[in-house]
Amino acid sequence: MKLPRIQPWIAGLAALALWVALAAWVHLQIAGPPRARAVTIRLAHWQNEVGPADGLNDVIKRYEELNPHVRVKQMVIPPSIYRQWLRTNFVGENSADIVEYGAWLQGMSDIPVRYFAPITAQLQEPNPYNRGTSLEGVPWLKTFSDELLEQRLNSPEPGQYYAVTQARGSFRLFSNRQLLREVTGSDRVPTTLIELRAVAERLSAYGQARQRPIALFAGSKDTATLLMGMYLMGTTSRLVPELDRDGLLSLSAPHVLGGYLQGKWDFQRPAMLAGLTLVGEFSAQMKPGFQQLSRDEAMREFLHGDALFIFAQSGAARTLHDQASFDVDALRAPQPTRDDPVVGPYILGPFADGNDMTSFGFYLNKRSPLKAEAIDFMRFLASQEGNALFSAQSGWPPSIRGVPMSPEVAAFVSPADGYMLGISYFSAGGNSRDLLPRNLYRLTGPQGSPAKLAAALDEQMPEAARADLAALTRDAWLATLPQDARIAALGGLVHARPDQPAHGLARERLEAAQNQSEARALMFARQLQSAGTNGRER
Amino acid sequence: MNRLSITYRTLLLLWGIPGLFSSVKAASGLEAVWNSIADSQPAEAKAELRQVELIDARERALAGVVVALTRLPLTGDRLRELDLVLADLTLEVDDLSARALYLRARLHQVHSTPANYARAGELYRELAQRHPASHWAQLGLVKLGLISLYALPEPADPAARLAAAAALLGAITEPALRRDLQMQIGWAGLFYNRPLDEVLPHLIAAERTGGLFALIPEDLVLQIGELSLRAGQYKQARTYFDRFLREYPVSLRRYNVQQRMLELVRREKEGGS
Numbered sequence: 069m070k071l072p073r074i075q076p077w078i079a080g081l082a083a084l085a086l087w088v089a090l091a092a093w094v095h096l097q098i099a100g101p102p103r104a105r106a107v108t109i110r111l112a113h114w115q116n117e118v119g120p121a122d123g124l125n126d127v128i129k130r131y132e133e134l135n136p137h138v139r140v141k142q143m144v145i146p147p148s149i150y151r152q153w154l155r156t157n158f159v160g161e162n163s164a165d166i167v168e169y170g171a172w173l174q175g176m177s178d179i180p181v182r183y184f185a186p187i188t189a190q191l192q193e194p195n196p197y198n199r200g201t202s203l204e205g206v207p208w209l210k211t212f213s214d215e216l217l218e219q220r221l222n223s224p225e226p227g228q229y230y231a232v233t234q235a236r237g238s239f240r241l242f243s244n245r246q247l248l249r250e251v252t253g254s255d256r257v258p259t260t261l262i263e264l265r266a267v268a269e270r271l272s273a274y275g276q277a278r279q280r281p282i283a284l285f286a287g288s289k290d291t292a293t294l295l296m297g298m299y300l301m302g303t304t305s306r307l308v309p310e311l312d313r314d315g316l317l318s319l320s321a322p323h324v325l326g327g328y329l330q331g332k333w334d335f336q337r338p339a340m341l342a343g344l345t346l347v348g349e350f351s352a353q354m355k356p357g358f359q360q361l362s363r364d365e366a367m368r369e370f371l372h373g374d375a376l377f378i379f380a381q382s383g384a385a386r387t388l389h390d391q392a393s394f395d396v397d398a399l400r401a402p403q404p405t406r407d408d409p410v411v412g413p414y415i416l417g418p419f420a421d422g423n424d425m426t427s428f429g430f431y432l433n434k435r436s437p438l439k440a441e442a443i444d445f446m447r448f449l450a451s452q453e454g455n456a457l458f459s460a461q462s463g464w465p466p467s468i469r470g471v472p473m474s475p476e477v478a479a480f481v482s483p484a485d486g487y488m489l490g491i492s493y494f495s496a497g498g499n500s501r502d503l504l505p506r507n508l509y510r511l512t513g514p515q516g517s518p519a520k521l522a523a524a525l526d527e528q529m530p531e532a533a534r535a536d537l538a539a540l541t542r543d544a545w546l547a548t549l550p551q552d553a554r555i556a557a558l559g560g561l562v563h564a565r566p567d568q569p570a571h572g573l574a575r576e577r578l579e580a581a582q583n584q585s586e587a588r589a590l591m592f593a594r595q596l597q598s599a600g601t602n603g604r605e606r
Numbered sequence: 607m608n609r610l611s612i613t614y615r616t617l618l619l620l621w622g623i624p625g626l627f628s629s630v631k632a633a634s635g636l637e638a639v640w641n642s643i644a645d646s647q648p649a650e651a652k653a654e655l656r657q658v659e660l661i662d663a664r665e666r667a668l669a670g671v672v673v674a675l676t677r678l679p680l681t682g683d684r685l686r687e688l689d690l691v692l693a694d695l696t697l698e699v700d701d702l703s704a705r706a707l708y709l710r711a712r713l714h715q716v717h718s719t720p721a722n723y724a725r726a727g728e729l730y731r732e733l734a735q736r737h738p739a740s741h742w743a744q745l746g747l748v749k750l751g752l753i754s755l756y757a758l759p760e761p762a763d764p765a766a767r768l769a770a771a772a773a774l775l776g777a778i779t780e781p782a783l784r785r786d787l788q789m790q791i792g793w794a795g796l797f798y799n800r801p802l803d804e805v806l807p808h809l810i811a812a813e814r815t816g817g818l819f820a821l822i823p824e825d826l827v828l829q830i831g832e833l834s835l836r837a838g839q840y841k842q843a844r845t846y847f848d849r850f851l852r853e854y855p856v857s858l859r860r861y862n863v864q865q866r867m868l869e870l871v872r873r874e875k876e877g878g879s
Contacts (some may be wrong), residue, residue, distance in 0.1 A: 182646050213856065220820045223820060314829060315828070315833040315836065317866065318862065420858070420861070424858065425858065434645075484860050488859050545716070548716060549678055549716060549717070550646070552709070552716065553643050553675035554643060556675070556709060557643035559705060560637075560639075560640035560669070560672070561640045561641065564636070564640070583752070583786040583787075583790070587755075587794075590752055591794070591797055594797075595797075
């Protein structure tokens with residue numbers, strides 16, 4: 069049988085029609101009709117204590133009601149593996165669309181520039197989820213209580229914002245209300261160091277009478293480090309103006325380290341010896357061997373009623389409230405006063421026991437295929453409604469202005485009623501940070517004393533300070549080096565597209581940031597060259 | 607034959623449409639390379655550079671050096687190789703030559719170990735001499751100022767270092783770059799414990815230029831206020847402290863400044879300026 073002959077142009081048209089039909093089918097299979105099917109965005113963080121995950125669940129639930137085509141999956145990654153998890157997933161291009169990150173995470177300083185997308189432009193516009201609230205029409209950036217101060221401090225590219233925050237934090241002395249009442253016979257809480265010492269005396273008598281010793285503070289390496297670091301800085305505050313060469317009214321790491329190497333301060337100074345004496349008092353109020361214990365063990369000690377107070381960050385509140393069989397109050401840190409017998413002569417005045425800086429920052433994955441959806445969720449997360457849901461369920465103070473707070477939550481916000489002194493003597497770097505815990509036995513041991521501890525610290529500090537200053541120099545160079553290629557590339561774009569002012573602005577900002585990092589690196593290197601050893605042999 | 611040729615042409619056209627798009631991509635290829643580098647995506651930049659066609663050989667060579675600078679650190683051999691490429695590119699007198707000369711100076715200053723500050727300084731000076739109006743020459747003068755302040759062996763005396771850096775300001779016409787160097791001269795003055803009357807004018811000039819980012823604007827206003835107080839320039843101190851309290855309502859150092867204002871009032875009552 070002979071088949072009819074098909075004209076070539078008909079065959080061509082048929083092939084074209086088939087090609088178009090196939091292309092359309094493939095396109096629909098890949099993309100789907102707009103908004104026809106749900107997409108899932110992923111949100112990762114490491115806050116695995118009681119509260120934050122529940123708060124985020126409430127936010128997600130409400131968001132999904134408002135946006136039925138979007139699903140949000142929350143991923144809580146254990147803090148112990150978070151850094152490795154984050155890097156592995158970014159390298160494998162499998163990271164969540166929105167991730168928590170903190171500038172203090174060690175060995176991760178390259179992450180923001182490599183993997184996060186700046187959201188500066190979005191932050192200049194009003195947040196649509198704030199419509200109908202007191203923040204309607206207000207640029208998103210201005211709706212944060214601190215206008216994202218942490219981003220201004222730590223942004224990898226000065227002037228660019230990369231994250232939105234969820235909460236505020238402070239330090240608090242959490243108290244067992246019933247026990248405090250039993251011990252002191254009243255509901256009055258200690259507000260000064262002198263009053264705190266009086267409570268300690270009564271507590272000791274109370275324990276002896278019942279043959280059951282109760283510690284003043286629940287002890288662990290973590291909680292003790294927080295407590296001692298804050299008080300050592302606050303009770304030696306008269307030293308700060310002496311070391312503040314640049315007139316910034318607070319100290320930064322190079323001032324602390326460089327100042328030490330130049331002999332501007334040491335641990336033999338009367339203010340330091342007084343501060344170390346106070347550290348000794350605090351150590352004696354924790355159970356022996358506390359340095360071997362973790363924060364969780366300190367929490368258990370407090371929850372069992374074996375300690376009257378626990379010093380912790382405000383984020384611990386929800387866990388303490390949920391798990392304690394007694395009422396827990398969050399007290400402001402008792403302040404030293406001018407008539408304090410130990411540290412009185414060395415203080416400028418009250419010191420800050422927290423600040424208004426917001427944290428728990430969420431960043432947008434630069435390579436997310438769902439950037440628009442992710443940004444939209446971030447807008448809801450950091451809107452008045454979203455942040456209120458988070459705060460109510462987590463018990464963490466909100467980051468957004470105008471979000472109502474219960475009195476319990478409001479108690480975690482410290483008013484600006486004390487000196488902000490900057491970095492403490494033991495926080496200026498990894499090497500100097502280890503010195504106090506490593507040598508604390510020289511203070512608390514049987515033959516220990518503040519003078520012995522001070523002598524040991526002064527022996528070890530020159531080497532630690534030099535190593536920390538060298539690390540600061542290295543970090544400043546690391547921030548400088550990769551920018552040469554980026555500046556040259558932006559120069560290429562400016563040259564190719566003179567009609568686009570955004571390239572010129574980006575180059576100007578990057579050059580300013582690099583000039584700043586480069587000058588710091590050169591200054592630190594010079595400081596290292598010229599710094600002495602504080603009069604001590606190396 | 608004619609019918610066959612129509613079918614053939616149709617198929618060719620269908621086949622050729624994606625090809626048309628790829629030539630458009632090739633034309634804008636270098637821009638894609640620059641975008642990827644600016645976006646910190648070195649692997650993409652390298653792949654894109656390989657795909658770029660029909661561009662000037664000098665442009666390609668320069669782009670190759672910039673791509674190489676995204677993969678740090680560089681070995682000594684690689685640095686020498688790049689230096690030779692750049693040296694070749696500086697022979698002409700055009701914008702590309704200025705960019706190449708700037709990058710040569712950067713290789714010697716920041717990418718070599720140990721840094722060769724003296725050679726970098728020579729190259730920055732040569733750049734300023736050959737391309738005085740170029741942005742790269744202006745930026746190079748800022749870098750020259752920075753190494754004069756801290757790294758060049760001569761002049762060794764701090765006052766002379768500051769003077770050497772300040773002498774470059776006259777040749778820097780771009781306000782943002784002039785501001786950057788002026789601010790660093792002020793801060794170097796503090797580092798070298800120079801008199802406050804010498805330091806303050808630099809900081810005030812930098813602050814007036816504006817356009818600064820991050821925490822620096824807040825730091826500068828506070829710093830000028832406090833240093834003015836220390837220098838006995840109370841009126842100026844008040845101006846800057848007032849500005850700080852007005853312009854930085856959420857600063858963590860508000861309490862500190864309020865306390866310094868009380869000190870200022872006390873000193874004013876004692877009969878200061």
